[in-house]
Amino acid sequence: MTALLTILIVFFVAVAIWQMVKIFDLAQVGASNNQVATDNDNKINGYLMIGFLIFIYVITIISFVYWGDLPLMSNSASEHGPQIDTLMIVSMVIIFIVQTVTQFLLHYFAYKYRGEKGKKALFYADNNLLEAIWTIIPVIVLAGLIIYGLFTWSNIMNIDEDDDPLIIELYAQQFNWKARYGGADNVLGQANVRLINLDNANILGLDEADPNAQDDVITTELHLPVGRPVLFKMRSQDVLHSAYMPHFRAQMNCVPGMITQFGFTPTITTKEMRENPDIIDKVANINKLRVERKEEIEELGQELRYEFDYLLLCNKICGKSHYNMQMKIIVETQEEYDAWMAEQKTFANSLTK
Template sequence: MAISFAVTIWLIVLATIYLFSGQMGWFPPQVSEHGGAIDDQFFYTLIVVGVAFTLAQVILGYYVWRYRSSAHKEVTYTHGNTKVEIVATVVTAVVFVTLAIMGQKVWAQLHLQGIPEGAIKVEVTAQQFAWNIRYPGADGQFGRTIPQLINDQLNPVGVDPKDPASEDDIVTLNRMAIPVNRDIQITLRSKDVTHSFFVPALRFKQDTTPGMAISSHFKALKIGEYEIACAELCGIQHYKMRGFLMVMSGEDFAGWLKEQSEY
């Protein structure tokens, strides 16, 4: 009986390792400059956690079998082993702190480094349940916005027409075009509740918080169309909050912007 328990545990471990060893295809191929570092970090974490998980379960199976019930053995009690506990705690702490420091490096590259010069500016204003994408137009400056001017159909982000910088601003819905191989400075805002701007293919995810304009940057390296999802449960139609990121050549992007400005 005990041996079948142990074997069951080991079989579950084997099946888990098989599922996690790249057989599930849970990430789409990544297309951003920083995405490789995120995937590496994810991979290292998975390896460390995988080794710890496998060791713990193999040992568990062994003890299930080793200390199976036996008529001739007397039960003894133990109060633990201080040395083993100290070693286990220190090793775990070192591994986790190291992984966290490695992760901070990738995170800081994205969030703490200054916006590269010459970056294309895009502003994303999330709302229940859509993405408003704004471009500054030829002057490279976003016009002022005033919350009182917001009108979901006519002026979704409340651009102030009295500000000369707002004249050439372009606002689109759920479709965000960017040129390939160019730094993009993204500013994230929200009209109502907390949303999260998530582009799995870019390995980019950032909350949008009402009252804040959160700036970050990324660079897409491959032309194509990728999904934008909201990664924060934001209301009853959260699942509908879907947009598309279109990564284009420089010329196609210029043409697309011109097309949008003609509306």
């Protein structure tokens, strides 16, 4: 399939260059051989427009069938995820309908009103009614989508402090993530990049004199209890990063010099998601491909067998190792989370005296 797509791309690039050369020749002022399109030329181009219209529809259908990841989306793992998916589906349906209709009209009219000797296309020099129709309808549709999106966003971002959310800091730096938990009091201690001290393992710049920082827990793996709201506070040490957790439909920029935040409630544990039929199929397909590239994977020192995990990714191109900036997320029961947390060292205990 990749080879076929490459051949098609090369072919269409060659056709485009050929057409550009023809246009350049026609545009030469005072050229001795002025070319004039004949009725037969226009007829051929008219049929080509219909052919290209069919090609657009066929390639769209093929893309949906093979790469559409339908249904949209079956792997949401947060409480607000279905709202995001519904908004996405509504937007895609509207875009698909508009694209289908406008492309048909564009190519059909190019065919119907192709140049023919003695034939003149019907046109309106001015028609206020038509202009009002194709102005008002897009305004109404876009306004509806924007208002719907704003209500969805507002509903997601209005985090109720009465729900006692788990407070976690996501700390971004080229090219890794750190997670900082508020400890027993669920309050994050004060921090500043100017306080980073590698001599005593204060890698996130916590204020060592702040009592709230003493029980903070710093980890390289993100554990979340299922069913409990989580409020993320995000910092960046160096450049602009973006905390992206696709299965939780969550993304927020991490901006140097300021704290941003995003919250959600995880609804499906890692174990439960691994039992999702769609995830099972995807994992099986990935492992099949990895077996075919066994030698290459072993040379990289990676495990041959892939197992699904939620991931925290960077969705901003932040440098040469941006592609590898990720952290595993484990969603588990409250009991499993508590047992894991009990094994972690607090900031006070991790400092090198």
